[in-house]
Amino acid sequence: KRKKVVVEEDLQGRRRRSRRDMATALVNEKKEGAEIVLGHEAAFPRAIAMLRDQGLPDGLLPLQDIVEVGYVAQTGFFWVKHKKATEHLFKLIKTKVSYALEVCGYIEKNKLRKLQGVKAKEFLLWIGVTDIYGDDSHPGQTFVKSSAGIGRWHPTEAFFLEQEKK
Secondary structure: OOOOOOEEEOOOOOEEEOHHHHHHHHHHHHOOOOEEEEOHHHHHHHHHHHHHHOOOOOOOOOOOOEEEEEEEOOOOEEEEEEOOOEEEEEOOOOEEEEEEEEEEEEEEOOEEEEEEEEEEEEOOEEEEEEEEEEOOOOOOEEEEEEOOOOEEEEEHHHHOHHHHHO
8 A cells, every 4th residue: 555645735835745755755766776674683783784884883873673774885875764763862972863764865985964864952952964974084073964054073982882882
């Protein structure tokens, strides 16, 4: 069965899709030629390997209750689907991050870009996260950039799974 697309009208009477459906539509559009892994037991190690292969910390993506992980090697497009939306507190940097049911973007060496489905709480506001990357000019640091174009450097160790278990 196909899901019904939620269409809303804004104040000017224009029709638009909800944010949740936008990420799903993007994934469906970019899926061609993808390696898709289903089920938490198989998808969990694949998600970690995908991050580590690109030189990124393994705790950047939400890894609880994974339903599906997909990766298109030709373009670097990836997605992670979950059973439910989750929130996670990165204790070392004291930042709460919200992950939607579906997180997608592009992955390349030391970089996640054009992310959708990730928001960080700054003060009282939830701000969309679009890019996460490491840089040789800042060893041991990871830059997190918001949809507003503002970002900050955080210690890379805050995003490793081992750090979260402490």
